[in-house]
Amino acid sequence: MDKTPGQPTPHVVIVGGGFAGLWATRALARDPVRITLVDRRNHHLFQPLLYQVATAGLSAPDIAAPLRHILRGQRNVEVRLGEVVGIDAGAKSVTLADGDILTCDYLVLASGATHAYFGHADWAAHAPGLKTLDDALAIRRRLLLAFERAEAAQSAEERTAWLNFAVVGGGPTGVELAGTLAEIARHTLRNEFRHIDPAEAKVRLLEAGPRVLSSFPESLSAKARAQLDRLGVDVVTGLPVEAIDADGYILSGQRVSARTVLWAAGVAASPLGALLDAPRDRAGRVQVDADLSVPNHPGIFVAGDLASVQQDGKPVPGIAPAAKQMGAHVARVIRARLRNEAAPPFRYRDFGNLATIGRMAAVVHFGRLRLSGLLAWWFWLFIHIFFLIGFRNRVIVLINWAWAYWSYQRHARIILGGNAPRE
Template sequence: MTGKTRQGRSHVVIIGGGFGGLACARELGNRDVDVTLIDRRNHNLFQPLLYQVATAALSPADIAEPIRRTLGRYRNVKVLLGEVHGVDAASRTVSFDGGRWISYDYLVIATGSEYNYFGHEDWRPLAPGLKTIHEARLLRQRLLLAFEKAERSTDREEQKALLTSVVIGGGPTGVEMAGAISELGQAVLKQDFRQIDASLFRVLLVEAGPKLLAAFPETLTDYAKNTLENMGVQIRLGASVSQISPNAVQIGEKSVRAGCIVWAAGIRPSPAAQWLGLETVARGRIPVDMHLSVVDCPDVYALGDTSQFLDEHGKPVPALAQVAKQQGRYLGRSLLKRMAGEAEVKPFRFHNRGNTAVIGRHAAVFDFGRWQMKGRLAWFLWAVVHVLLLVNFEKRILVSLQWMWRYLTHNIGARLIDENTRNIPATTDIQETLR
């Protein structure tokens, strides 16, 4: 493959079809430039709502869309399904899928992040995170199967274990998942099951640090903790997990049996830095300058979770969807200016739209920096923001209507169990389980 796909036109290669990569591709769409976007998945995914897929509130199709459909109206954008294995900055080529390669004039790395198991990769199939549809479906499967097994059990201790869910990590994802599991259990156990003692149902939220939502102000973290406890969630602060087995978690010196274990304890960037042979910062992030350019790599740019960008105060911007989206838009416009020969391009500046986490029905927190919001109004604003961040108008309408219906009826979504994976053990690899 060649770098110039048409006579005299530059070729931009974008690795990753998440918030940042799609935003950049859209800015370059239908312009005098050729664009190739490479992703190992054929769909873009709104990860902030994956916890609702895992707790049967939404279906995967509500928050995902094929990348080809998203970018289909841009005739100068080509999409390739493949997994990148390396980048040669000297020859300006990207290698992927068994020896295939593509050359570029400008390279944009927007490969996101994955969950960090801190050296315990054997825990990954036992305690899935919430980064892919596969993981969300697997967690939903385990939650619903645990309820079904508890229904047919005559042993009280076994029922208690099956009706226990452990969420590891007290950040936004952990808080949201703990609240959603609590609401799911309380909504369906008394209504739909006949043999289960609903008082045995419990959700444990385990955080190694001294407080939940560490990046939020104290008033909001206290509100989140109190709200979760009022919902019945048991919170263990300053507690570390030392071992995970198929049906139990070692928390400190105590082993807790559980029907479902969820990992939300931290993320790490993709291995993109290794492709370039770069020294990384902040546990593997690629350092970039004020224009999102990778240091010492001409015409290579990185954005989103995989990069380390310092704001005007010298602080790294957070790993949020809004950051990646703003960086993608900026970089697309910046590249067009560079191709047009403009010498001066303004540096990227992050405009904070607020950091948020939902706790449960009528309960959320919003941190805007100088001021904060919590409670019902924050919950409503959270819903509006997340709907607007969805990829297109159709998804916004679908999700809005489903949320409205479930709000009015208190009804939970389709709680479907795939009979083909019903008896697969928890130690089976996630990808194999859902293949």
């Protein structure tokens, strides 16, 4: 439907300023629509580098930028700081926590994902996950406080418990956290303590499946494990964690004392999906039609980690490139609808997988290209620098990484939020 003089400008409400939401917003920059972008936070987060904030390699502003700043030149966008607490699919409206109701012609839900503890919600208090900047800062605090508590420990048993670290989940986030934590213990903190040797810290990576990085080819998975071994990470596969509490975890019937356990094993869709009267998969993701619209609601779209999309018999992965492509596709569909044209179905283009294990260690899988070690690490670094939002972020991150490369130092090792012994 082409807009004619006197006809109201179509209103598009986009919920979520992550990769899917932001890419949909940008793709509609030149279209005759009015956009309201709603997010609980005022910033866009480059989530692939979130673990760097958690491990004190980068500061929060290095990987995040205010949404208003990013979109300041796009005149058809209004940014709204708020939380969606209700959805009326029939009226195509959302209710915000402050009571305001936004009615629109097209609704795009792209609120992302949260942590999944496989029915053990009580583990969350003892094994925090990593999805937001708040999560990253809380984890950084836990990690740095663990060494401080070990330094002040009055017994060998207490010291050992503080120097035992466990990361649950052998995907990219788990591998990156474990590898970086091992480097911190063995290099960054060297000679900084008087009563402990940080290098004696034990870092375990626990994966219930048969291998780490299961989304990569087996050859690269094996190389990643070998690189973790060289860093001193104890990789345990094939054994699910049975329990987690404030004092440690149980694995294969054996209790292990560990005051710091991090969760990187499960992902669940944002609770926003449950507000829709639409079919969802086991992870809570909304099962969408081929054009990413909600069944029986052609004016409502779901993109990013909240969408369950099958392609060639396999689910589209919940990664940044997929979210960007979904956001851009939703914009194409809306544009086609405005012009009374047909839009093609969504088709995900797989640009490969990459994960870093530590300093000069990474794995890259891109079609027939399979890299590991130093070359893969340079490839990983270039890709992440290239896709960061904003020139300032790229420069700052490059300088910080160069410094860390030569010195092993991590400049963001500041403990915030008090100094309680337990998180």
